[in-house]
Amino acid sequence: MPKRGSPSHQHxxxxxxxxxxxxxxxxxxxxxxxxxxxxxxxxxxxxxxLKTELSLIYENSEFKACSGAVPLYQFLHGEQPSEHFHRDCQPPQDPHHHHP
Incomplete structure (x- = not known):
């Protein structure tokens, strides 16, 4: 483990x-x-x-389903959501819920 307070520890x-x-x-x-x-x-x-944005992310169910930092980065920087965002931030599917 990197030394406490070192740049790599901070990262x-x-x-x-x-x-x-x-x-x-x-x-x-x-x-x-x-x-x-x-x-x-x-x-x-x-x-x-940053604290405000992170708080919103932590409370938003869509972001709880995100996989990876890139979709979060795009959101924070106001970029248009890419296909990766839509693919990587899908809520888990309920196996008991059937679409008509």
Whole structure:
């Protein structure tokens, strides 16, 4: 494991902000420590804006189904959703629900 406080350690901590498996946990208790570490590692980020955007992502069921950071990146930067977004951010299908 990289030394605590090192750039590579900061990047690992920052990556936890986008782990979709952690979104339910993050929606209950925002990962403020990871956000602080991220802003230290990437000083060009607007902390308040990032926290707002991440909070919206954590609470949005569509993003809980996302696989990968690219769809999130596109969303955060206002890019048109690509076919990857639609493919990678589909809610799980209910096997008991049948379409007419």
């Amino acid at each position: 690992l901590i920052s990556a936890t902000l986008l782990h979709r498996e952690l979104f339910p946990q993050h929606s209950v208790k925002f990962p403020d420590t990871a956000l602080e570490t991220t802003v230290e590692a990437y000083p060009m980020l607007n902390k308040a804006k």
